[in-house]
Amino acid sequence: MRSDAILTSEGLGPRDVFQTSGRGYRILLIAIVACGLLGLYPFQRSIDQQLAATSGPRDQLLFIPSQALFARLSGGYSGLLATLYWTRTVQYYGRLRLAHAQSFPLLGPLLDITTSLDPHLLIAYRFGSIFLAEKPPDGAGNPGRAIHLLERGIVSNPEYWPLWEDLGFVYYWDLKDYAHAARAFQTGSERPGALPWMRTLAASVSAKGGEFETSRILWTEIGRTAGNDSIRLSAELHLAALDTQQALHELDALLAEYRAKQGHDAHSWQDLVTAGFLREIPHDLSGEPFVIKPDRQAGLSPKSQIQMNLLN
Amino acid sequence: MPAVEIDGLTKDYRVGFWKTRTKRALNSLQLQVEPGEVFGLLGPNGAGKTTTLKILFRLVFPTSGTARILGRRLDDVAVHYSVGYLPEHPYFYDHLTMEELLHYAGRLFGLGKDDLRRRVGRILEQVGLAEFRDLPLRRASKGMVQRAGIAQALINDPAVVFLDEPMTGLDPIGRREVRDLILQLREEKKTVFFSTHILSDAETLCDRVAILNRGHLQGCGELREILSLGVSTTEVILENPGDGVLEDLRPLVVSLIRTGDRVRLEIADEENIEKTLAIALRARVKVAALNPVKVSLEDYFLAKISETEPETAAPAEVHPK
Amino acid sequence: MGRVLTIALGAFRESVRERVLYSLIVFAFLMIGAAILLGSISVGVERLVLVNLGLAAISVFGLLIAIFIGIGLVSKEIERRTVYNILSKPVTRAEFILGKYAGLVLTLLVNTAIMTVGFYVALAIQKRGLGLQDFSLLTAVYFILLELAIVVGVAIFFSCISTSILSAVFTFCIFVIGNFSSDIRGFGQESGSVALQKVTGALYYVLPNFSDFNVINQVAHGVRIPSLLITANTCYALLYITILLSAAVLIFEQREFK
Numbered sequence: 001m002r003s004d005a006i007l008t009s010e011g012l013g014p015r016d017v018f019q020t021s022g023r024g025y026r027i028l029l030i031a032i033v034a035c036g037l038l039g040l041y042p043f044q045r046s047i048d049q050q051l052a053a054t055s056g057p058r059d060q061l062l063f064i065p066s067q068a069l070f071a072r073l074s075g076g077y078s079g080l081l082a083t084l085y086w087t088r089t090v091q092y093y094g095r096l097r098l099a100h101a102q103s104f105p106l107l108g109p110l111l112d113i114t115t116s117l118d119p120h121l122l123i124a125y126r127f128g129s130i131f132l133a134e135k136p137p138d139g140a141g142n143p144g145r146a147i148h149l150l151e152r153g154i155v156s157n158p159e160y161w162p163l164w165e166d167l168g169f170v171y172y173w174d175l176k177d178y179a180h181a182a183r184a185f186q187t188g189s190e191r192p193g194a195l196p197w198m199r200t201l202a203a204s205v206s207a208k209g210g211e212f213e214t215s216r217i218l219w220t221e222i223g224r225t226a227g228n229d230s231i232r233l234s235a236e237l238h239l240a241a242l243d244t245q246q247a248l249h250e251l252d253a254l255l256a257e258y259r260a261k262q263g264h265d266a267h268s269w270q271d272l273v274t275a276g277f278l279r280e281i282p283h284d285l286s287g288e289p290f291v292i293k294p295d296r297q298a299g300l301s302p303k304s305q306i307q308m309n310l311l312n
Numbered sequence: 313m314p315a316v317e318i319d320g321l322t323k324d325y326r327v328g329f330w331k332t333r334t335k336r337a338l339n340s341l342q343l344q345v346e347p348g349e350v351f352g353l354l355g356p357n358g359a360g361k362t363t364t365l366k367i368l369f370r371l372v373f374p375t376s377g378t379a380r381i382l383g384r385r386l387d388d389v390a391v392h393y394s395v396g397y398l399p400e401h402p403y404f405y406d407h408l409t410m411e412e413l414l415h416y417a418g419r420l421f422g423l424g425k426d427d428l429r430r431r432v433g434r435i436l437e438q439v440g441l442a443e444f445r446d447l448p449l450r451r452a453s454k455g456m457v458q459r460a461g462i463a464q465a466l467i468n469d470p471a472v473v474f475l476d477e478p479m480t481g482l483d484p485i486g487r488r489e490v491r492d493l494i495l496q497l498r499e500e501k502k503t504v505f506f507s508t509h510i511l512s513d514a515e516t517l518c519d520r521v522a523i524l525n526r527g528h529l530q531g532c533g534e535l536r537e538i539l540s541l542g543v544s545t546t547e548v549i550l551e552n553p554g555d556g557v558l559e560d561l562r563p564l565v566v567s568l569i570r571t572g573d574r575v576r577l578e579i580a581d582e583e584n585i586e587k588t589l590a591i592a593l594r595a596r597v598k599v600a601a602l603n604p605v606k607v608s609l610e611d612y613f614l615a616k617i618s619e620t621e622p623e624t625a626a627p628a629e630v631h632p633k
Numbered sequence: 634m635g636r637v638l639t640i641a642l643g644a645f646r647e648s649v650r651e652r653v654l655y656s657l658i659v660f661a662f663l664m665i666g667a668a669i670l671l672g673s674i675s676v677g678v679e680r681l682v683l684v685n686l687g688l689a690a691i692s693v694f695g696l697l698i699a700i701f702i703g704i705g706l707v708s709k710e711i712e713r714r715t716v717y718n719i720l721s722k723p724v725t726r727a728e729f730i731l732g733k734y735a736g737l738v739l740t741l742l743v744n745t746a747i748m749t750v751g752f753y754v755a756l757a758i759q760k761r762g763l764g765l766q767d768f769s770l771l772t773a774v775y776f777i778l779l780e781l782a783i784v785v786g787v788a789i790f791f792s793c794i795s796t797s798i799l800s801a802v803f804t805f806c807i808f809v810i811g812n813f814s815s816d817i818r819g820f821g822q823e824s825g826s827v828a829l830q831k832v833t834g835a836l837y838y839v840l841p842n843f844s845d846f847n848v849i850n851q852v853a854h855g856v857r858i859p860s861l862l863i864t865a866n867t868c869y870a871l872l873y874i875t876i877l878l879s880a881a882v883l884i885f886e887q888r889e890f891k
Contacts, residue, residue: 029883036876041838043869047845050862084816091819325891369721372889389723397721403713407650419639420722464718
C-alpha cells in the first residue's frame, strides 16, 4: 500500500506549496499594502492631470440631457443628491470666481439639475440667481437665465415671497427694467409674511426707477434683513458704492460752482477748502482722498476700495 | 513516527457580545495516533472533538500547544496532500453534481484528468453513490451528502483520514455502510481518526479511543482496558423474596430494586455473592438470573462526566497501552 | 497556479449557475431595448441617448453583479462551511482568495462582453451599421471593467471581515464615497481647517477614485481619451487591486472558522 511509503518518506506530494504562515509572510503583506497606498499618489496625480487636460471632464460629467430623467433615476434620494449638486455648484462657482473666469458655462445646467432634484431647495434659487445675474468676474452675467431660474422657483414655491424680491432685483439692477421690477416687488408684497417694505419698494421703484433714493432703500433693506454674511457684505458694498456715487455728484457740483465763481478750474481740493467750499479735503468711505480727474471731474483714488463697477 | 501527534493543545474561544470572556473548549490535550490504527475520539456534544479536528486543519488556531500530522507542522499545507477530512455536518457547493464535486476536489490535488476519472469512478462505487453521479448536491439527501463528503476526503488516497461524526444523519443501512468503509480503510492500512458521540460505533470500530469531556481528556487507550477500569458487579434476580430475606440481604448489596414480583440486586464482590446465594437458598427463594454486569462505555462515560466538573477537574488520566 | 485556476473556474461556474446572473443580463438587454425606444423619440440625440444609457446599463448591472456575488465569495463560503472542504486540501488561504477573485473577474468579463455585444447590436440597428469611431466606445467599457475589478476587490476584502449583508452595505458605501471622493476633498478645502484639509486630502488619495473611470460622457461626445490616461488608470486599478487582495489575505490568514 502506498500509505506506508508516505508515512516513512518525505514524499508528501508536490513541494510547490508556498509557505504562508509566520511573521515574515505577514510583514510582506503589510509592506505591500503600505507601499501600495503610497504608490497610489503618483497615479492619482497623473490621472487628475490627464482628466484636467481633456477640458475638465469632471465638469462635463455633470452634463445630463434630461434633468427630469435624472431626478427619476435618483430614486428616493433626490433630496440628498440635490444637496450634493448644490455643493458642487457652489464649488464650481467659487473655483471659477477665484480664477477670475470670464464665463461660467456650467452654472446654469448645474442649477437646473439641483433644482430639478429638489424643487424646494430655496437657497439654490436665491444664491443661484445672484451667481447667474452678476457680471463677470462675479457671476455668469446672464440675468435672463437668472430670471428663468427664479420663475421656476416661484412656480414650485408660490408662497415664498423672497423669490419675488430676488426677481425684482434682477430686473432692477441687471436689466434696468423698472416696470417688471416694480411688478415683481408688488406681487411679492402680496405673499403671506412679506415684509412691509416690499410694498414701499414697489411704489418707489415704479415712481422713480433708477434713482438714488430707491436704490438706497433697496440695499439698506437687503442689508438689514440679510440672513447671511455674504449678502450683508454685498449690500454694504453696494451701499458704499451708491453713497460714493452720490458724493461724486456733489463734488462735481462743487467743482462747477467753483469754476463759475472763480472763473477758472480748481487744481486741487485744497483750492476748494481755501475758497470755503469745503471744510476739509474729502475722503471716500475707504479712507482714500478723492481725486480731480484730468477732465476736471471728481473721481476715486486708484487705491480706493470702493467698487463703483457694482453699479454699472 | 506517529500519524498524529497532539501535544498540549488548548483552545479558548472568546465569547459574549464584546468577546471579553473566554470559554475553554480544549484543555491541554495530549494524544498520539499510531499509523494504521482506527482511533476514535469520543465524547458528548461540546466535548471539544470538532475543535480538535479544526485545529488540526488550521480552521481555528490553538491558544497554546502544538500538533503534528505525519511528522509535519500544521502550517505546512503540503501535509494536506496525504490527508483527507470530512467536516462535521458537511456542506458542499450545491450547484455541483456528485461527480463534479469529486473532480473539483481532485483538481485541487493537482490530479490529472484520466487518473481522476478512474479514481472518481472507484470511490463513487466504494461509497455507494455510483448511480447518483449526476445528482446535484442540492437534491441529495443528508445521507448522500455525508457519503459524498467521505468520498471527497478519499479522493487523494490519503494516508490519514479524519472523519468528524461520520455516522450522523445516516439511516441504519447508511451507518452500516460507513462502518464497512472504515473497516475497509483499516484493511488498506490507512490511519483513521474519527470523532463520534455514538459509543457502539466506537466499540465496533476502534483500536483505541480517547474520551473527551468539556475539553478534558478523560482517558485514552484500548477500549477493553478502559472498560476494565470500572468496578464490575454482578446482578442477581430473585423471585418473590420475603421481606425478611430482603432485610438480611440489604447489607450485602450495592442496590436493590423491586419490580413486581422480582427483585434485582446488584452485588459488588464475590464473597457477598456467595453469601447472597446462600441466604436465598436457605429461604427457598428462586434465583431467576445471575449475570455479571459488564461496564458499558456508556456507564463509564456517565460516571466520568458526573465525577468531573471542568473547573475542579483533576489532570486527565492517561492510560498508556 | 493550478489550484488558483481550479478555484477560479469553480467560482465562475457557480455564478453561471446562479439564476440571478441571467436575470441581470436579461434586464440589461431590456435597458438597451429601452434605449433604442428612447432614442427614437428624442430627436437629434438618438446616438447620444443610446450610448449614455447603454454604457450606464453595462456599468450598473456589472456593479450589481460585482457587489452581490462578490460579497458572497468568501463570507458565504464561511457561513455555509464550504470553505472547510477547500482549506483541508493543499490550498493556501492566499490561493483561495486569489482564485475566488479571479473567478468573479472572469464572470464580470464574460458578462460585460455579452452586454457589450448587445449594446453594439443596438447601436448597429439604430444607425443601420457601425462606423470605426463607434469602437472608441470600447475605452469606456474597458474603464468600466477596471472599475468593476476594484469593486470586486473591495467586496472580497469586506467579505473576509464581515457577514454577507454587512459586506454588501460596506462595499456599496465605498462605491458611493469613491464616486464623490473629489467632493470630499472639496469639502475639506472649503472648510478652511488645515487639519480637515489634510484628512480629506489623504482620503482623496487613499479611497478608490471611481469617478476617474467614468468617461461615458466624453466618449459619447466623441472626445478622444488620451492613451496616457488609459495607462494611468490601468496602473491605478492594478495597484489598488493588489492592495485590496493583500489586505484581504492578511485578514483571511488570521480568520478562524468557528
